Amino acid sequence: MIEEIPASQLDTARFIAEQVAAIREAVGEGTAINALSGGVDSSVVTMLGHLALGDRLRTVIIDNGLMRDGELERTVALFGALGVPVELIPAQEAFFAALKGVRDPEAKREAITQTFYRDVFGRIVRESGAQVLLQGTILTDVDETVAGIKRQHNVFAQLGIDPEATFGYRILEPLIRLRKDGVRLVGEALGLPAEVFNRMPFPGPALAARVIGEVTPERIAIVRRATAVVERLLAGCGAFQYLAILHEDHVTGMREGRRAFGQQIEVRCWDSVDAREATPTELPWATLRRLADQILAEVPEVVSVTYNLAPKPPSTIEAV
Numbered sequence: 001m002i003e004e005i006p007a008s009q010l011d012t013a014r015f016i017a018e019q020v021a022a023i024r025e026a027v028g029e030g031t032a033i034n035a036l037s038g039g040v041d042s043s044v045v046t047m048l049g050h051l052a053l054g055d056r057l058r059t060v061i062i063d064n065g066l067m068r069d070g071e072l073e074r075t076v077a078l079f080g081a082l083g084v085p086v087e088l089i090p091a092q093e094a095f096f097a098a099l100k101g102v103r104d105p106e107a108k109r110e111a112i113t114q115t116f117y118r119d120v121f122g123r124i125v126r127e128s129g130a131q132v133l134l135q136g137t138i139l140t141d142v143d144e145t146v147a148g149i150k151r152q153h154n155v156f157a158q159l160g161i162d163p164e165a166t167f168g169y170r171i172l173e174p175l176i177r178l179r180k181d182g183v184r185l186v187g188e189a190l191g192l193p194a195e196v197f198n199r200m201p202f203p204g205p206a207l208a209a210r211v212i213g214e215v216t217p218e219r220i221a222i223v224r225r226a227t228a229v230v231e232r233l234l235a236g237c238g239a240f241q242y243l244a245i246l247h248e249d250h251v252t253g254m255r256e257g258r259r260a261f262g263q264q265i266e267v268r269c270w271d272s273v274d275a276r277e278a279t280p281t282e283l284p285w286a287t288l289r290r291l292a293d294q295i296l297a298e299v300p301e302v303v304s305v306t307y308n309l310a311p312k313p314p315s316t317i318e319a320v
């Protein structure tokens, strides 16, 4: 049982000092490595590791082919400006090969986990000689994994998997006692820009968590374009998280006066404090209409756009 530090009781300066000391102690004279995604959790871990270890921390960002438009390049530039070098590792082919023909949600998460930890990042870690891997697991990831709701891609100990035996390295999780609201406070205290510490959550399996059925480069490209529209039109709406989901079923529509058996995008927009429970945001009708119009205009494969009305639970925030 991990003891939670609620955001209301978090002393960020003390937390940062303790975590920096713990990282230094665990790494000793050695080196550590971490994978940055650009999300708030991995960004905060990167800054904690940077404070603790300086150039004895190696930070990589893996291009799994599943990220949003331009997001990896923006993250590398942003951390570069903060004095933290980040290496961009291309690995799209490995992930799409592992996802080929996989349709079950948990099997997709497993394929991504294995490709990330064992094949791509695991190999980099083993070749780097680093003793410790820093990772941004938070308490909500643990809860949902233990409850069997979703296998969060970054939880091992709670599943009884020993990363040292299975993947060959030791994992340190400085944020494991926090939830998202606490992580944001630590990010702010670390001097990260607001666009990072206030960034909307984005799942580890990235856009693969938003493709129902098989994940292919073509299907990721569709959900990526729909995501760009949703993020552009809902920016500043105040919701906790908003996203686009690509459905598997096709429906009959019309394009250029002809029957088109096209794709369906579901828009989700959530009000939530910490992602444990969430309700759909009451978006104005005009906003919903604009979302549909823009998605239909910018993603020609799509002929149907819906808005999710079910709360979490029983829904979950992502679709996979």
Ligand code: XMP
Pocket (backbone or CB within 6 Å): 141, 144, 150, 151, 152, 153, 154, 201, 202, 203, 204, 205, 209, 241, 275, 312, 315, 316, 317, 318, 319
């Ligand atoms: P769900 O879909 O379980 O999502 O209601 C709860 C919150 O967690 C994010 N999420 C993930 N984050 N790895 C992560 O780091 C994952 O595998 C993952 N799956 C979901 C989701 O975006 C939401 O904010």
